[in-house]
Amino acid sequence: KQEVTQIPAALSVPEGENLVLNCSFTDSAIYNLQWFRQDPGKGLTSLLLIQSSQREQTSGRLNASLDKSSGRSTLYIAASQPGDSATYLCAVRPTGSARQLTFGSGTQLTVLP
């Protein structure tokens, strides 16, 4: 059974710092991996989707990488801002017919002004 782990559970950084969030998964047979942002009391907003054939995806100050062989993905946030404060979750979709996502528990990021 696929397990997705995000460490650390919480992270606090000063404004302007570049940072990396980690996501690891136990089964490398994935179809794609998705990073989400969740603000308190809200739903999830999709940030980046990486297909299994891709190594990275970029959107603005965000860059997500995928290394299937090691079962790891990272989300790089450049020049962090207080508005980036949120919980970041990753989710993997397996290959095969039952392609239901498995979610990590998230990393709660606080960017201090």
Added chain:
Amino acid sequence: DGGITQSPKYLFRKEGQNVTLSCEQNLNHDAMYWYRQDPGQGLRLIYYSQIVNDFQKGDIAEGYSVSREKKESFPLTVTSAQKNPTAFYLCASSSTTGKSPLHFGNGTRLTVT
């Protein structure tokens, strides 16, 4: 604007009562999902549907029921059989290919006392 609408945002019920959560989407997605989120835990799949008039149980379906009579709508009923119904419920939709991102509504927070 295309999106997913969940209502109500907050719901309070007495123990022993059934309650139905609404989810409507105008993204023309075939697949729809219900997740439950508890503090400190990742999202857990309750039910999903890949086509009208068909749905499958997820990892934690006991005490819940759904219907999919229209493509746009996927209501979730929390029955009195659900042992611990207080939680944040999230509805999502996607294409059935799995190649595109999963889109979420803003959630319904259910409190049962």
